[in-house]
Amino acid sequence: MKRSPSSLKDVRLKKLEELVESGIQPYTTGFRPDLRSSELKSKYGGISEEDNVSDIVRIAGRIMAVRVLGKASFMRIQDVAGDIQIYLARDILGVETYNQAKKLDIGDIVGMSGSPFKTRTGELSLAVQSFVLLTKSLRPLPEKWHGLSDVEIRYRQRYLDLMVNRSSREVVVARTQIISYLRNFLTDRGFLEVETPMMQTIPGGATARPFETFHNALNRQLYLRVAPELYLKRLLVGGFDRVFEINRNFRNEGISTQHNPEFTMLEFYQAYSTYDDMMSLTEEMLSSLAIKIVGSQSFKYGDRDVDLTPPWPRITVKESLLNHGVLNSNEVEDRNAVFIKALELGVPVDKDDSLGKLLMAIFDEVVEGNLWGPVFVHHYPVEVSPLARRNDDDPAVTDRFELYVCGREMANAFTELTDPVDQRNRFEEQVRARQAGDEEAHFLDEDFLRALEYGMPPAAGEGLGIDRLVMLLTNAQSIREVILFPHMRPEKGLE
């Protein structure tokens, strides 16, 4: 570490030495506050400037602002609940203690004991009678007006961001409330929360490239899961009729404002139900969640309005293409016409792609981003839905939907494929695609097929991207705003 004699950190290290020399412990344990700042405010907020409160209360927190007025000083102490002003006066503390208090720095964590009172301007404050330095801070905090806005520092040093930016703390709280709400919502309906493997020998359940790792003792390759789906369905086979998991998935793909290599998914499965039931459940779950979190079913995302009031429109993939005008009703059934249209649109397609794949390629390219929603798009082609049940009337499509809100896929659900013979065929098709170079194609999971051969009850399941849901409800434009420690390249030159 480089040390110029006058660096801000060295100034504080010198103070630290002086504190120790004068017998003050700079990292003290054992102080227990009575109240958080918000509790102090609600308990004593009603006092008047004339009141002489004799109660002594203890608060703890970080010094965020210091105003020394000579023989008296004010400081702002921040804790998790907010902040409270404290008043330090020489004639209360005595000369020696007051001079020690003046050595406290912005950033230090302190415990303060004193009596609540109101200042001339009517602000509830704490007149300190004694204090203790709990943690000496050695680095200066970001500037008090503009705070910390450099996104790189905000993400890399999230602790700093949380310290100085209230909005960042609010996102954390909202995220926790959202997950808690979803957990209770499902638990209340008889769902059992489970945990399934993150490290898998055969990564399954989604079309995605997995991360690879290696188990030394077993001398074999393992994958980080791309989805929990196949394990949750094994639990349906085992007899649990409603299960869910809220946990991390890992996909070895690009990073963007919508994508982090690890992200959180809610997956839930319900036996004896269909994807229609999933749509109703999703409407109820997310619209009530919105009321809980933002206070209304309609709210702003960016500069546009979103309204989650049920029911939400339901259209098929083909209808969405027709509605958009990109294809007409003759073309949409004609594989070659669709292929030509894809080429015209510059959509990346392969000459061997099936009708279903081509339709989805065009959908992804031109329709998806325009689906402000909320809208359920259903009847996905069977070729791109290897785990979903075929539609009884049209075996070329599946009983699958994706929920779109604000041009983004929020959820993916389907009536599950329970036929082990069909499932084997679908897997084999995926294996052929993998052998042809598709690194995202599914692996064949022989044990999963064996489970289906024992018999899985008819069921529907859904995956819901938690990060994107949190983005929607906190009006965040980047997934990194809703993940505490988003993935970053290693920092160079760190001391």
Added chain:
RNA sequence: GGGCCGUUAACUCAGGGGUAGAGUAUCUGCCUUUUAAGCAGAGAGUCGCUGGUUCGAUCCCAGCACGGCCUACCA
């Protein structure tokens, strides 16, 4: 992966071919109800890194690193 933009003090930002500026923060002094406290003074930067052009580069050029946005892949 591709394109564009950015990187100057601890933070927020100006500046610009002749070796650097502001506010906040820090330090010193004054100040017993401030709250963007005030007043006076001071210190603080290898201008992201490495090369090139130039008498001279923080500035111009190239490469690299990191970040942002768009794009691609995906959820």
